[in-house]
Amino acid sequence: MTPDMLFVFALLGIIILLFISDRIRMDLVALMGVVALALSGIITPAEAVSGFGEPVVVMIAALFVVGEALFRTGIAAAAGHWLLQMGGQNTTRLLLLLLPLVALLSAFMSSTGAVALLIPVVLSIARRAGLSPSQLMMPLAFAALIGGMLTLIGTPPNIIVSSQMRSAGLEPFGFFDFTPLGLAVLACAMLYLIGPARRLLPRRTDGSDANPAPGIAALSQRYALSQQLHRLQIRPGSPLGGKTPAEAALRTEHEITVIAISRNGGLLSSLLPVLSHTRMQYQDQLLVYADRDTLDAHCHRLGLEPLGFPARDMHQLQQEMGVVEVLLPPESPLCGHSIKEGRFRERFGLSVIGVRRGRDPMSARFAETALAPGDSLLLAGSWSRIRTLQQGRELVILQQPAELDEAPTHGRRAPLALALLLGMLILMTTGWLDNLSAILLTATGMILGGCVSLREAYRSLNATSLILIAGMLPLALAMERSGALAFMVNHLVALIGPGSPLLLCTSLFLLTSVLSQFISNTATTVLVAPIALSTAQLTGLNPEPVMMTVAIAASTAFATPIASPVNTLVLGPGNYRFADFARVGIPLQLLALVITLVLTPLLFPF
Template structure:
């Protein structure tokens, strides 16, 4: 064993040990590893920084921008709403929907891209369902990796093993040859994450619980106004059709406040704010605040149908409308006046839906109740007007709900953002341009069209993830350049010589999956695929099952956060440590090994 090989192994194992020790930040450890390789002369300075110019790093950075645009325009929240409507707030049902959805997308596009796009969606879901991000982020990453097992283009190792067959004059794998075994792995892997994996994730205790800040619903419950929220639909022939809320006199005559209108023809978010010029139309759904008896009286007089107020409507409403708790300042001109006298709604564009005096809620008609010093008011309205409260001098903001941090800032640009996303996916799937070109084009279009501001694009970048990925790429190159990886491959070839087909498959799987945790799975496959082919020829076997085993193993990057960029992407939002991936990922790798040994020989005979 040469000095370069020994030193490379020492740096590799030292890096792994520091990752597991968890004393230093992972990006610092990764940079230390690159520096050590450079100082030792194993790689050149230009090779040490080459990772920062790799297309995968640039593509991930651009995908952060695309994902942020989907978040800021409300597209992510809308997809989250759809998943929530099907899965409710049940963690199990959400995982059962989320994992196959991500896997399906990853089967036809980059798994890294799929995860980057789904991260804001998962954050939105977690916030609304009060589920810790740690319970969703790792399943998201693992599902994308399993999705790579479904098609020929799902992941580069699949193409590598297919090319290996073609090099020796055999027919390569077809597009869906990977699908049968891949579906089985996805099905069992999803069950694993719903049971054992979920139990292990709950034991970790990491991640953002998203419950440190009070929610919109909790604030409404505190003021006792949850039962005053209603949804009404305008029937054909209603006298409200063509009228504005002001001209209809709903507050004056019925003491009912309309704070939002849902209109069916609007794309994505059908919620719209109520302005003085907004005319009501047939089949509009009015989201109103008022006592039940007043609302029923309004329905009878104005030909409206009562629909209640479902949880899903509250979640959708929170994208555009929210609540805020405020208190008048001691010198505020509001003190001593009623809301009507102060023309509160005209001035602040927000509706008062609750008043709290001391520890008691004001139960009387508070529109005609004078405001006193120390009163706290619960306001409801468009997030943009809630944001402006901090710039005025009459009110002090006491509390804002957690939903405010995920409210889309550019929701009117949602159709454009969705169009840009569709263009990106079409370009990637069709192969008209490279994936990097498609993603860069999408990121630039998101900014040029106003879906995202430039400062928001900068803030969307996750430097820790980018540094780890860029720094680990030279380490993989050092393994190849020094001959360390070739040494291990040759040893494996000698060990497997003369063994039974299943033992050969098991050995190839274990070697591929272990090395794929620390270096590129594509690089590992490039080196192991010839070994699998040579083993098949030496044993007189069909090479297809052995090469299929290598391809599946290359996608089982479950055991470390550096095994795949998708793991690195979810590490920070999930609040995971290095050993968390080991605890959850290694059992899943063993499950996949067993499934591979059982089902690969069924679909590809030796």
Template sequence: MSPDLLTVLLFLAAAVLLFAINRPRMDVVALLLIVAMPLSGVITMQEALAGFSDPSVILIAALFVVGEGLVRTGVAQRMGDWLVMKAGRNENRLLGLLMVSVAGIGSVMSSTGVVAIFIPVVLRITRAAGLAAGRLMMPLSMAALISGMMTLVATPPNLVVHAELQRHGLPGFGFFDFTPVGVPVLLLGVAYMAVARRWLTVRGGAKPKRHRPRLADWVEKYRLHEREYRLRVAPLSPLVGQRLSDLNLRAASGVNIVLIERATPRLGDRFVRPLAHTVLEAGDVIYLDLSQPTVDVDHVAELYRLDRLPLTAPYFSDRTHEIGMVEVMVPPTSRLVGKTVLTGKVRSDYDLTVIGLHRNNSPHPGRLLDTPLKTGDTLLLIGPWKAIRRLQADPSDLIVLTLPAEVDDAVPAAGRAPQALAALAVMVGLMVSGAVPNVQAALIACLLLGALRCVDLSSAYRSIHWQSLILIVGMLPFSIALQRTGGVTLAADVLIATTGGASLHTVLACLFAVTAVLGLFISNTATAVLMAPVALAVAQTLGASPLPFAMTVALAASAAFMTPVSSPVNTLVVGPGNYTFGDFIRIGVPFTLIVMAVTVALVPLLFPAF
């Protein structure tokens, strides 16, 4: 063993030890390695920093932005709602649906991208169900890794091994050649995690204390029950083609229009705000709040030819993606003091509708729209979340007192889910077709999301999890160092020497084990690059078909379950799941052995060696 190789192995051992004790933080350890390894002379400083320009790192950053686009447009929330709806209160069913969904989507796109997209979905699910995020983050990463065993394009290691076969004049693998192994592994993974997640050291309270009111609390406090109505504008209604400012419904009929649902959405904007210049159309569904309890809604419906529709939830609580509420106070310096809600033009100036008034800690019994406001009055406003956030930035006339708990789930670009899905479809299509490199496909999707106003620059930069990227960048130099010092060649020679004369199953098991162990320290793509030639050399020595050996390497490269640095997929869930190095050891090592057993049993049947 050369002195340089010994030095690299010492660095590797030190890094693993620090990861294991979690002192200091893993991204800090990565920075220490970037600084320290060039001092050994094995690699240069430029090579140590090369990870910052590595396409996989840029790809991960871009996929964070794609995930943010799906969150901001409500796609992620709807996915989480669907999972919760199908699973009910059964945590095992939720786990199974989550893992199957992730593995299915990951079979046609980057597993790292799938995790970046599903992390906010899982966080929302666990928050709604009162679970610690650590209960589902590990199953998420495991399912994403298993997705790499589903199809040829599911993960880069599969393509690396496929390309190595073709370079040797062999046909390579078909698109679904991996599926007969991946499906049994996925089913075993679901069953395994249903039992094994109890071994996790789950941190963080399952049911955090509530410090903010919910919308339902305000509905009770301001006595909003039985004030909400849904009505559809009939084709012959006199409201068709009229601007709201011309109709003046609030003054004429005591009717507050809270939201308008378009019958024919434009560019995905299904819901529109009731502004002065808004023109009503036939088929529009208007959400009304009757500010005056004496108003006869049936008379209003008959007068304006509106069709009554049933409510779908108490006081529009099923529309919290589009609209929210905020409690504000009128300060002494406010221009609204002495004015009514109508003369103060609250809705025109703030894009928010007043639906409640508290004076002296009790609901005001008078006519809401005609009551002059006083200093200290508390108002309840309803409207788009964007307008509520603008109100926070300008406290001159209205001081924001309380935001509801639902603000955490607010969707800034709720009407642009179709555009976000279209950008995602473009990215997946480009990745599957191979027309452009994966990183370019992801960057194209980011630009589309920005052009379609699904994300803005500020939210895009905030969405990138820099701690995960630094950790990945810090580990990449080990691949260069191990190759340069002969560590990989030494491992290959030992493998060939120790497997001479052994049975096929034993050779495949050893090949799987070496690949999986090597994947503990370098990326699974680099592992595939290094081990694919070794697999073909072993097959040639034995006079066997190279396909089962190549398939074993590809599957083992995806079986990176054992440490948080084995794969970017694991690294991404460390923070949200609040995991330690030991959590991955306890869960990952037994399952890796299970996957090895399945691989050794099935691969020779699917791809005969002799």
């Protein structure tokens, strides 16, 4: 063993120990590894930092931008809402929907891309269902990796082993030759991830969730406004037709606060909140805050028909508008004036729907009750108005609801974002453009099309994930350049000897799977596939089951967060530690090993 080999093995061991100890951030450990490699002389300093320019790093950065655009336009929230409607708040049902979806996407496109696109969706689901993201993110990543086993183009190792067989004059694998074995692994993995793995996954949140913001429902309950949001339709002949809410005296005489208008089935974002010059029309649907008894007393006389409030409409409403809790400081010029005199709609574009004095909500009359220092108010209006509400002498912001984080800032660009996303998927699955070009083109289109601002795009880049991937890539180059990788493979294969076919497949599976935890599964397959093919031919075995074993093993990168960019992507959102992947991933690797050893000889006889 050469000194260079000893150095690389020692560096790899130290990095793994630092990862496991969790005392130093993983991205900092990766940077320390880059410095060590640059000083070692095994690779040049330029090669030591070359990972930052690798296509996979650039591609992941662009995917962060695409994912942020899906979040900012509301597409991620809409997808999460659909999954939540189908699966409810039950983790098992959600995973039964989510895991096949990401596996199917990964069968025809980059698993990294599939996970990056679904991360904002899963985060939205977790927030709405009150679940820890750590219960969903790792299963998402593992299902994406398994999805690569389903087709020839699902992952590079599949293409490599097929090309290796073609180069040797053998019949290469077909597009769906991987599917039966991949489906079996996926089915068993889903049972594991939904069952035993649930007890192994952490229930961890990040520090920002230590004191989570209350939702709209909680704030409404605090002001005794629960069940006071109603939808009313203006009948033909109603005295409200053609009038503004102020002219109809809905607040001053009837204590009915109009906060939005739905016209022709579409919520008019431009009329949120309803201002003094907004005129109502027949057949308009009014979204109002009012006491049920008040509505019962006035609806008939005002020509209003109460309508139901389906969950779909409530979700649409919360995408457009919400509430915010504010405090009146002693120096506020609003103190001593009534709500009407405060002209909240004109000052802030928001309507007062609730008042609390001290600990208790109070029944405040719009034109009569004088506001006092220390009063807290619940204001309702569009999210854009809430975001621009400034703290100052007039108001101090106390609480912004959790829904504010999910409200789209570029909702009108959702059709464009969806079109760009579909275009990217078509380009990637058909091969008309390489993955990097397709993703960069989409990310640029998202920014130029206004689906995400440049500032939001920069903020979306997860530096921890990008540095970790870029910092670990040169280590694979150093292992290859020093001969450490070939040393490991040759000695392990020599130990196998001309044993039984199952022993050979077991050894190759373990070798490929272990190497894939620390270097690219593509690089691992390039190295192991020729050795596996030669060994099969020398022992007189059919190469197909041996090469299939190597391909499946290369996709079992479950045991470390650096095993695959997919794992690294979910590291931050799931708030995982290094040991979390080993605890959940190693049993899944062993499960995949057993399935491969049982089914491969049946599908491809030795």
